[in-house]
Amino acid sequence: MVYTVSSSEKLRKSAADSETKALLYLMNFHENRDEIHYFVVDFFNDLTGMDRMAGRLWDIQSKGAKNNSPKALGKELVTLYKNFVSYFEFDSYILFVGGVSSAVRIDSTKNIFKMDNIQESSQKKLKEGLIEEAQSKTYINPSDITDKKIDEFLRNVLFVIDDKEPSDYVKSIIKDHIALIPKNNELTAIFNEIRKIQSDKKNTDPVESISITSIDQSLYYYRHLTSGQIKTLVIGRLINKNPFEKACPVPFIDIYSSFPPESRKDALEECKLAFSRALFNKNCAEEFWILFNEIYNKILDYPNKNVEEIYSLLDKYTKQSCPDFDVLSLKYFIATVKEGLQNDN
Template identity: 50%
Template sequence: MSYEVRSSEKLRKFAADGETKALLYLMNFRDDSTKMHFFVVDFFNDITGMDSAARKLWDVQSKASKTASAKTIGRELVTLYKNYVSDLQFIEYIIFLGGVPDTLRKDPMQSVFTINNVNDSALKSIKAGLVDECNKKEYISASEIDDNKIESFLKVVWFVIDDKKPEDYIRKIIEKHPAIIPSDTDLLSIFNEIRNKQSERKNTLVEGVIIGNADEVLSYGRHLTTNEIRLLVIQRILNTDPLSDGIPLPFLEIYSKFPSEGAKDMLDKCKASLCRALFNKSASQGFWSLFDKIYSLIIKNPNKTVDYIYNEIDDEIIVQCPDLDALSIKFFIAKTKEGIQ
């Protein structure tokens, strides 16, 4: 089994925005979003979601144009089709579009749909465009340009229409916790930073690379992780890295009381616990609930101590964060207090 990378590309900013939206769509807007850990950039396709074991792949082709014809959309499906007939197994095939013609959808209110929502005439044009493009690509053999294969492929493709602003894709990460949602300007800044990091992953040359298994892609460093993006969001909210070295000043009172021979070990354990809590997908909402509460309490009580803030947190919020104990929560309070004051 092998897979060869073909037609990797560098994009204009407008198209790059579309790829970042596609990444964040995978991360936040699907029922199976929690299963994704890696987001591979411009290797198998524009974006490929991947689980933590690198065994399950979600394939996404991103096209930012809002005015593409049905035949043009069909042409844009060619990389998805290449992957469909490849030796690798992808569990979803998604084309992420800036828009579609009014005549394409049966129900124009559906922004995520299959060919069941595509008008017959538009479907014929999509198929014709795909066949035309397959015939132009040397990496798709003539034997693969088969009506039955193409029809089977089109039945499993998801069409996703981008109907949101960049800020909305960031807001979704913390939408249930309004106290910590920054301004639209800050949300856009976070989006742009993710886009820039995504573009940086394209600096390595991979055209013509051949791999035997999907996990080998990770050796090329062309990926972001859910953890990186979550950490970036919290860094921008706090204007500091919660996992950075050093002792936050509001934590010094607690640190100084601790026996000197064990103080450093205690501090390291607090940092490790905070790291686990931040990256624990199964307790993600609990973490953001805790952060929301800590943030709100500090804003309302800027001169109160870490111990006071800790004792104001409801028990039901604390139990939602199994990775954190009393000391590590106080450390997190101190980091948050230092970041926003």
Template identity: 50%
Template structure:
């Protein structure tokens, strides 16, 4: 198998926002979102989700345009069709778009749907648009534009309509099960913008047009990706106003740190930081981590003068709070409490 990268493009501002919404859709809103680890930018398509071993792919074409007609939708599907006809296999072919005209959907209340929710007349216009755009693209073999191929492709396409959702709504989904730690709108927007800018910067690393790869994991060699872990870390960092994995000793942890023999202090600090890193990035206990963080955050807000030891005792008394986050031991949990306490109170 070989795959040649073609039709990579630079982001426009509206496309940049749409691609970040598409990324957060992949990360949070699909039944298989937990399987997606990498988000590859402008390599196979505008955005491609990958599992942690880069063996399963989710193909996304995203456009920020609004009131898009069925024929224009057909034109937007051309890169997805290219990948459908390639040697690669994708879990899904997803068109993420701002909004559509009333002539597309049978049930206009649905914002995620397959071709079964598209009106018959609209399907014909989509096919026309796809055929016209495919015929104009050098990277589409004209012999591939058969009714059989196009019909088979359309049965695989999944349409996602943004319908004016605010960027903050997409960020909320990262921690939606823990409303007590959802920050105010301006912080949610700041998180979105940070993800957007990081995503956009991936396009400036190097040109990949014309690159040939033999296996899908080779796409990661070009550093045009974000990970699920990076995005979680950005979110936590904004909420607590500090980098939880940054170097140095949190001031609230100094009294505990100083009780250790000098020759053991560095090792102990590294162990605590390692435990926090594992807890944050353990996708099998992700909900447990956010539940622990939610309770820690609330206790610090309610008892701002409490010591780390006192907060640790209070957290121990919350049923099933610590046990759901197995990467922490007593010392590393106190380190985590210190990190959150110093961030919240700075």
């Protein structure tokens, strides 16, 4: 059995905004966010989350319109339904929309809901819209358009209404409690950069009509981002440098020079690897940002202090809260942040 790609597309800016919001929703707000590693762009659907070993899929169709009628919602479900009846199994089917008409929800305060929060008359119109759209698509077999299958599918759909600004979605990466969150225009600029990277994935070689026999084969076409890449981008914008540049950070040179010459290269790589593990460790995400926040602010408060002195000023328990760092790699991290902030001045 195979899965054949159909209906890949290039989008207008408003639609691209919606897809980036959908990506950041999956990354930061969905209940399975800690399990989602890859974000596959315009392959299975507008966006599909995938776990690290390509064993699970979270499928999203996004629509930026603010006042979707029940029938319009049904029509927008067609690519999710295509995947529901496909060879592959998807963990979740999510319709991410800018808004809905007043006729849709029973409880209008719920922005994340399932069919049981849709008014009965609207459920009928939604189903009608889905059936009409499915019947018009050549990529859905008519034998798959049955009441039983459609009702089962609709019970599994999650509707998500976009209720946040672009800056809010980026802020959620950094965590709300952190004191170093930049101004909204800077957060929006980071959002736009993520959107551009995501949109560029659509400009790679076309995948329309490509067939695959396993989920992981979708990664061969490099239409994906990872949560780690996005976090690295955000860190880079906050400290104004690539945190994984090959050169030794200048503030770390005194420490680096004290290593035996034959050990320097390996020691530096170990520090970078520890930093990478700490940044991408989802089990200690909040602890990482608390540590980063304290380092960032100590450097701003004491710009003339060196790495050793900044290290000594950090709270003992905060230093120990990220198990991926040891003393040397933490000093390397301090040096990386310090160099980035010095370059900004």
